[in-house]
Amino acid sequence: METADHFGFIAAAYTAAAAVVLVLIAWVMIDYRAQRRALADLERRGFSRRSEPVQAGPAMEQARQDA
Amino acid sequence: MPVIDFANPSRFLNVANRAIPWFGGAAVLAFAFGLNQAVVAPDDYQQGATVKIMFLHVPGAWLGMLGWAVMTVAALGTLVWRHPLADVTAKAAAPIGAAFTLMCLVTGSLWGRPMWGTYWVWDARLTSVLVLFLLYLGVIAVWRTVEDPSRAARAAAILTIVGALDLPIIKFSVDWWNTLHQPASVFRAGGPTIHPTILMPLLIMTVAFTLLFVTLLLAAMRNEILRRRVRTLRLMQASAAA
Numbered sequence: 001m002e003t004a005d006h007f008g009f010i011a012a013a014y015t016a017a018a019a020v021v022l023v024l025i026a027w028v029m030i031d032y033r034a035q036r037r038a039l040a041d042l043e044r045r046g047f048s049r050r051s052e053p054v055q056a057g058p059a060m061e062q063a064r065q066d067a
Numbered sequence: 068m069p070v071i072d073f074a075n076p077s078r079f080l081n082v083a084n085r086a087i088p089w090f091g092g093a094a095v096l097a098f099a100f101g102l103n104q105a106v107v108a109p110d111d112y113q114q115g116a117t118v119k120i121m122f123l124h125v126p127g128a129w130l131g132m133l134g135w136a137v138m139t140v141a142a143l144g145t146l147v148w149r150h151p152l153a154d155v156t157a158k159a160a161a162p163i164g165a166a167f168t169l170m171c172l173v174t175g176s177l178w179g180r181p182m183w184g185t186y187w188v189w190d191a192r193l194t195s196v197l198v199l200f201l202l203y204l205g206v207i208a209v210w211r212t213v214e215d216p217s218r219a220a221r222a223a224a225i226l227t228i229v230g231a232l233d234l235p236i237i238k239f240s241v242d243w244w245n246t247l248h249q250p251a252s253v254f255r256a257g258g259p260t261i262h263p264t265i266l267m268p269l270l271i272m273t274v275a276f277t278l279l280f281v282t283l284l285l286a287a288m289r290n291e292i293l294r295r296r297v298r299t300l301r302l303m304q305a306s307a308a309a
Contacts, residue, residue: 006117006181013174017123020170021279024163028286035293042300047307049296 074152076292083285090282097275104268111265120178122269125253126276127171131199132234133280134164138206139231142224152288154220155295157227158210159287163280165203171196183247191240192248195233202230216295 042048101122111118137160144153175193176186187193206223213219241250252260259266 006115009177009181010116010119013120013123013177016173016177017127017170020166020173024166024283027162028283028290031290032286032293035290035297038297039293039300042297042304045304047300047304049300 074150076152076155079152080289080292083289087282087285087289090278090285094275094278094282097271097278101268101271101275104271108265108268114182117178117181118265120174121265122272124171124174124178125269126273127167127174128196128237129273130276130280131164131168131171131196132237133277134160134167135199135202135227135231135234137284138164138227142227145220145224146228149217151295154216155288155291156284157206157220157223159291160284161203161206161210161223163283163287165200165207167276167280168196168200168203172200188247190246190248191244192237192246195237195240199230199233199237202226202233206230216298 105119105122108119108122110116138157141153141157141160144150145157172193175196179188180186206226209223209226210219213222238251240246241248253266253269261269
């Protein structure tokens, strides 16, 4: 059984695996930049994890516990 | 420092920031070595060159199952200890596990066509892995549709623990039922049945993919912790504006 007989299947499998890996890497990198950008934007507006809220509501307390 | 201290999200971020480049670098080196070994590996006496698909298919299957096992342990952490880092782990692992399960299904299908004469057959092994993929999609859907993270975590944890029943079914499906899929040839009583010249590239590629999985999981967990901080700050912002 020669390699050339099934080259298409082997190439397709490696291409599919490479696509899965690249999509995963791109997903974590893009998401990381988006979260860092969002945090920086909030901190520029004066909101940081150490800043005290004006009024702490129940939803905010829940979110704090989640974070 | 006790191990439990790493469960603190801020401390975890510090550890993850240091660990991600090391795991990523180790994965790149392992892939370079593993792919080189895969190229020079001899053809199988029955399956010919298509055996090279195994170097992707088996790690995909292993990581698809490992991802669900990680989520199951995290689900216990969510339900028993209600720890936020357990929620973060479970949510971060789901898309990664789903992607590797999809890789297992696609590469298996492309291997099956030349060897079995068909891309798909409803035998127990293939069907149980497809069920695992659908379970992953279900968990991801729960995380995306339930807005409150703690409620989503509990619902996803219950689904994850119930879905864990699929893991032994996948593993033993080839023993319990008459399947077109071959029986276990690596992790079996009596040792592997694969020749060392093919087994070694397979093990190296499995290590490479596992290092990649750990890197991606740490990075996705870091992203999820940051996302929750953004959510907290946005709620603070909305509260301040009200």
